[in-house]
Amino acid sequence: MVLQWLSYACISFGLFLWLWGTWPLVGRRSPLFKLHYLSIADTLGSMAIMLGVLLRIPREWPLLLLAVISLALWNTILGYVLAYCSQGEDSDG
Helix, strand or coil: HHHHHHHHHHHHHHHHHHHHHHHHHHHHHHHHHHHHHHHHHHHHHHHHHHHHHHHCCCCHHHHHHHHHHHHHHHHHHHHHHHHHHCCCCCCCC
């Protein structure tokens, strides 16, 4: 019973992070700041949801662990790609 409530808490926290991460999109900051904030909240929210699902069905831990690792790696790589692509061309040459 305690694991079920803990699972609901993790899933609810993950959904809260998803919604919280979308709030800065309506602000006046730069698009890169918005994407950075959104990607962090999305990654942490997704990981919390995965943890909640893991508590509900523990026999699927290898698949869920792979999903968490994939989320962490791909969102990090995407962040570096966005930062690299956002840099302007050098006028020197």
